[in-house]
Amino acid sequence: MLPLFYAISLGIILGLRLLVLVAIADYRIPRMILPAANQSLTGVVMGVFLFSKNFLLLALVLQVFFGLGFILLIWAIDRPLYRTFQIRGLDFLNSFLAHLTDGSRALEDFFRKIGEEVTVPQVTIFFRRPKKKGLILTVPNVHPGPMGEIGGGNLPRGMQAGFQEMVMVPHGAATHDFNLVSEREIEKLVQAVAGSTRDLKFSQDATRSVRYQHGSVSILCQVFDETLLMVGTRSPERTEDLDFNIGMTIMSEGHRSFPHVAFIDAHNCYAGDMTYVLPATRLAMEYYHAGVRAIDETPLMERFPFELGISHVQVPFSREQGFGDQGIQMAVVKAGGQTTAYLLVDGNNMEGGVREAIRDFLLQSVDDAEVMTTDSHVVNTISGKNPVGLHVPVSEIIPCVNDALCQAMADMSPAEAAGSTAWCEGIVVFGSHRITQMASTVNTILLFIPVLSAGMLFLVFLLSILVYFMIG
Template structure:
């Protein structure tokens, strides 16, 4: 899930992303405005501006629409036809508002001044927008930004004379300086705190949301820090059947979409092997991988821990242990203890790595290897993670202690293991990641336990209980888990399993996965392994919160700051007009 101050803050930036309307709609609005302007001019007796609605407004906007895309792409930027048309149409609206602001005054010559100022506004708006959405290198965007105002200036020169053209050139210089000042102020917070360009970050963020571009990884690599974490794994060897790996990374699959390590479970699954279960360990968004490439180090740690693994032919039955609000499903496999913790029906959130480390250290007094899983299976809201020192953290630690002591007293017997992987017809937008549903079934002396793993980010409140109650008609014990994959989160931190797809529609696929795993049961031996993932680069302590907060703060003052600078440039243009007059 997401911690409210971290990943959800980054996802909040997505509210500024919207789909541009199809370009014919924008073009139609331009034509309609041109007709209205010419009609109003004719009715108002402004014959000296005959057809100026088209020559001074519509044609320059269409000119900019057609040439902006090739102009931007010729210098390595990206912009769609829809965005080009929307930008041209929006700037035409600004042009109309500014130039016709005071047309009720009986001074025809004053209109040319306002029209010239409007062209300066159009140039500055286009330059800022193109630098933000197409290419942060502003010098490269100047030609594309000036297309609309240059075309309009040519029409204005025909109507108002050469003095108008000189005035427009001066205004472009003034408004251009205003844009430089504006962007310098906007860039300062991120440059000061993170030494990165705000415009470059916005370019990359928009590219990710629209094209799936990976450029954001470069930013996170720059601000990230290296960590060293334990990763416990449970290996099952079956005679005549494929091996099964159950691994518990203490790194977080975030922050969102395809950014960083958001698809960590799928990547690690593919690197290790087909029957690999990637559960959710103890990690918050501070431990988000900065890049998919960091997953390789995790896979290496799992392989290294298997090389020295000692296999045992016996296991305990599964049992449940509780302390406070925490409930743990525990099962011992030789010298390895598997713990799956939940607080459902209360919220079950991310746990800080320190909590997992404390739990593993406590239980390693009884078992050599401890695979401690955060079931991550009850989402009430997008809220804070569980931090060390809190009551919830203490309850997790005590429940694990009770479970470790309890498992030591249970009899051991030979066991069978089966696995299944069930694809589902549900999309990421519906809360299901690429791995769908996986089921691991263990049978010890007749007791059948099913561990069901959803590739998703948490489970909607109450859905775990519905699924579990149904599965208990098939098996003796079961637990529901999620990988916490954040590929299902792009525009919102809330998209758990069962939120968009009712539990009743999920049940057939879960049951099928469990029954298939039961059919796959075969005698097995188990071994544990605890490896170290060394020097993996993550976002770092509170860095994502700081980054998202900085960008969100910037976005709140951009509008008033931009308006203030435009007004200042307008005043300078009045001074320039008086001087040139």
């Protein structure tokens, strides 16, 4: 029986090498058969000298059996994704591994195949000051994912590259369904925002900031001439992605009083899962009612000339530690004797309690403050969990926040603001429910592949024994 087991082991080696090579090198099986077979064929040659003359026929037949068995297994792995999305699962895996190892952007080609075009509003507030650097606060309603440099993963840096002013890019209302499929889509957003500057009407008027609470939702609001700025959070409870339709509903309600409504999801409390806030749920209605109250009351607030101070601090922390390329940005607004700080950290959410610790520190110097993240997925490669504060204690973050605050306060000067709403057309995103469909397909594959693999190996073993006795 020793020749049989030796021949079986060579067949398994062939199959496993073929499976690994199509997964990490080239998904096209014909190109990988010879590289996969060279080791097992060498073993066959050695076996000819060790065993009887019938071993050559036995080994070659088993090589064919195991090769065909693993080819069928590879086909079964590949087929579900191809039928659903017209993409090759193992080719997708090739590209994913290439991204991890050498930064390849081949994944973007797959995302573009499954993507769909959308039109989304992007509200921007432009601030200008005499003889000082301006600020662009722009709220894209797309998602800065899916990971690393792929797609919109580094959206904040991409937006900054398009303008001379300091650009703050907080998170809008969007889930992973609105992930940009390619970095090239960022340029479309930049062009849309730049195009919205043609008819800007600047004003020195701003209200004091005011906070509205409904249930677990708190929204910090401030009006700049005809633009309403809203920053929503549920921290210290989970504050994750809001469905696009929730943001659109609040913005549409706001158009009763304001031409431009910038709604920001502060995205500042990671609480162990990444459940989206979906339309018509209790949480969605809390956001809605808090927003409607703000929309009803802020038009009546008194306006004042305002001052603005800005700062941009590069932090001594890496992407692996949860901080993106834009570091920490701050805008401090003083209107009617009240000072409000808007702090934006380039990262994907915050550990629970980090927002509160930073905000408490800021409130020692200002009247109100909100701490936001960009939701940049440049800090994520394999895992989606890498919030600010997970790897770096908040005690080490606060000195950077203090630097940003001191610089912004020293930078205060009279300012003017103007709002715009750019309709960004032809933006290619993953598409509605694509993430859910893909996850469901992959889960199905993972469910049946172990059973299929075991059945295939059992059948091949039986055939191997049958062939052994027929030849032997």
